[in-house]
Amino acid sequence: MSKMKIAVIIPCYNEELSIAGVVKDFQKFLPEAEIYVYDNNSTDNTEKAAKKAGAIVRKESYQGKGNVVRRMFADIDADIYVMSDGDKTYDIAKTPLLIKKLLDENLDMVIGCRKEVDLAAYRVGHRWGNAVLTGLVQYFFHHPLTDMLSGFRVFSRRFAKTFPAQSQGFEIETELTVHALASRIPMAEVETDYFARPQGSESKLSTFKDGFRILLMIVNLIKEERPLLFFSIISLFLFLVSLFIGIPVLSEYLATGLVPKFPRAFLAMGIMICSVVSLFVGFILDSLSKSRHETRRLHYLEYKLPQK
Numbered sequence: 588m589s590k591m592k593i594a595v596i597i598p599c600y601n602e603e604l605s606i607a608g609v610v611k612d613f614q615k616f617l618p619e620a621e622i623y624v625y626d627n628n629s630t631d632n633t634e635k636a637a638k639k640a641g642a643i644v645r646k647e648s649y650q651g652k653g654n655v656v657r658r659m660f661a662d663i664d665a666d667i668y669v670m671s672d673g674d675k676t677y678d679i680a681k682t683p684l685l686i687k688k689l690l691d692e693n694l695d696m697v698i699g700c701r702k703e704v705d706l707a708a709y710r711v712g713h714r715w716g717n718a719v720l721t722g723l724v725q726y727f728f729h730h731p732l733t734d735m736l737s738g739f740r741v742f743s744r745r746f747a748k749t750f751p752a753q754s755q756g757f758e759i760e761t762e763l764t765v766h767a768l769a770s771r772i773p774m775a776e777v778e779t780d781y782f783a784r785p786q787g788s789e790s791k792l793s794t795f796k797d798g799f800r801i802l803l804m805i806v807n808l809i810k811e812e813r814p815l816l817f818f819s820i821i822s823l824f825l826f827l828v829s830l831f832i833g834i835p836v837l838s839e840y841l842a843t844g845l846v847p848k849f850p851r852a853f854l855a856m857g858i859m860i861c862s863v864v865s866l867f868v869g870f871i872l873d874s875l876s877k878s879r880h881e882t883r884r885l886h887y888l889e890y891k892l893p894q895k
Contacts, residue, residue, distance in 0.1 A: 591666040591667055592621070592664070592665045592666045592667075593617065593619060593620040593621070593665060593666065593667045593668075593669065593686070594620065594621050594622075594623060594663050594664075594665035594667070594668050594669070595613050595617065595620045595621070595622040595623065595669045595670075595671065596623050596625070596656075596659040596663060596668055596669065596670050596671075597609060597610075597622070597623065597624045597625065597637075597642070597670070597671055597672070597673045598625050598627060598647075598652050598655035598656060598659070598670075598672070598673070599624050599625060599626050599627060599629065599633050599637065599673040600626075600627040600628065600629055600633070600652075601629045601630060601631050601633060602629070602633050602672075602673035602674055603629070603631040603632045603633045603636050604785050605673060605674050605675035605784070605785050606624060606633055606636050606637045606640070606642075606673040607636045607637065607639065607640040608675050608785075609671065609672075609673050609674075609675050609679065610622055610624065610637060610640035610641060610642045611640055611641075612675075612679040612680070613669075613671075613679055613682070614640075614641060616679055616680050616682055616683060617669065617679075617682050617683065620669065621643060621665075622641070622642045622643065623642065623643045623644075623645060623659065623663060624637040624642040624643070624644050624645070624673065625644075625645050625646065625647050625655045625658065625659055626644060626645070626646050626647070627646075627647050627650060627651070627652070627654075627655050628646075628647075628648065628650055633673070634646075637673075645662070649755075650755075651754075651755040651756040651757075652754075652756055652757055652759050653752060653753075653754030653755045653756050653757075653758060653759035653762070654755055656670070656752060656754075656759050657752035657754075660747045660748065660750060660752065664744075665744060665747075666743075666744050667686060667689065667741060667742070667743065667744070668741065668742040668743075668744070668746075668747050669682055669685075669686070669740075669741050670738065670739070670740045670741075670742070671738065671739050672738045672739070674784050674785075675782070675784070675785055676781055676782050676783070676784055677699060677701075677738070677739040677779060677781065677782075678699070678739075678779040678780040678781070678782070681699065681777065681779045681780075682741070684777060685697045685699060685739075685740075685741040685777050685779075686741055688775060688777055689741050689743065692773070692775065693773065694743070694773045694774055694775055695742065695743045695745060695746040695767070695772045695773055695774060696740060696741070696742050696743070696746055696763070696767050696772065696773075696774040696775075697740065697741045697774065697775050697776070697777055698732070698734060698737050698739070698740050698764075698774065698775070698776045698777070699737050699739030699740065699776075699777060699779040700733050700734040700737060700776040700777060700778050700779065701734050701737050701739075701779060701780075701781035702778050702779065702780055702781060703781050704780045704781065704782060716798045716801075717734065717735070717736050720735060720736065720761070720798070720801055720802065720805065721733065721734065721735040721736070723802075723805055724761070724764060724765060724768070724805060727805075727809055727813065727816070728765065728768040728769065728812075728813075730768050732764065732768075732776060733776060734776065735760065735761060735764045736757075736760045736761070736801070737760065738760060739779060740763065743890075744890055745887055745888075745889075745890030745891070746767075746772065748890055749883065749886050749887045749890065750763065750766060751766070751883070754804065756800060757800070757801065758800055758801050758803075758804035761801050761804050761805060761808070762804060762808065765805070765808040765812065769808070769812035769813070769880075770880065770883060770884065770887070772887070811876070812876065813876075814868075814869055814872035814873050814875075814876050815869040815870060815872070815873035816869075817869065818865045818866065818868050818869030818872065819865075819866060819869050821865045822862045822863070822865040822866040822869065823862075825858050825859070825861050825862035825865060826859065826862040828858055829855050829856075829858040829859040829862060830855075832851060832854055832855040832858065833851075833852065833855030833856070833859070835851075836848055836851050836852045836855060
């Protein structure tokens with residue numbers, strides 16, 4: 588790894604109590620790396636603590652972790668990117684192992700899959716939310732990943748420079764994962780310990796607010812990456828609703844030859860037309876999605892993987 592440029596990128600918001608420890612741990616376990624801390628409008632002394640610890644500190648004025656990650660990938664040139672949060676909850680000692688797996692197996696992303704070693708590390712809502720959201724992505728993208736929301740990751744240059752970041756906040760981990768799965772980019776997980784935050788430090792993640800935003804991001808990514816599946820589900824739902832509304836009208840017509848409930852008949856017919864239109868929209872967007880994937884793939888192949 589000594590011939591490669593390694594950049595540690597740490598998005599930060601109000602992590603004065605922990606950021607110095609995170610920087611020093613990376614200096615200890617990854618001494619050849621350049622360590623960048625991006626301060627995201629902190630109101631405490633995060634910036635001063637990071638500078639004092641020896642990090643290169645930069646700022647991102649647009650609020651939200653997704654905005655910070657997009658800026659970091661755009662600004663920083665490296666062969667390997669190591670991303671971590673600034674809250675000292677990840678097992679930074681495992682970083683060389685994640686990088687080794689990335690290089691040995693020619694991967695583009697390795698996720699530090701979190702294993703709790705402290706009951707206080709996860710709030711109950713976070714634990715269940717992560718399980719549910721990860722399960723949704725497993726089902727729709729057919730991959731046995733176990734920790735979609737981990738913020739401890741290692742990337743190749745070609746992943747970082749071709750990632751079409753759209754997220755603004757904590758949905759960024761979801762977008763990173765789904766992008767890799769939808770584009771069939773080689774990735775893997777490595778189990779790492781997950782610790783509780785330092786005393787006095789508070790999580791910025793809201794269980795319900797951010798969980799809902801992540802769920803919306805998953806739905807949107809399914810629509811963008813698998814439009815035929817997305818609109819087929821809508822089409823099937825509308826088809827069943829149309830049948831539920833229209834079968835009584837049809838039964839009465841077959842029995843009596845009369846259609847006494849014209850509004851209900853027109854409603855059923857309208858919903859059935861919407862069902863058919865939704866299916867055709869899915870076919871059209873699926874063709875466009877495949878073209879977009881091909882373009883993205885060609886751009887992705889312009890970058891070479893780092894060589895050991």
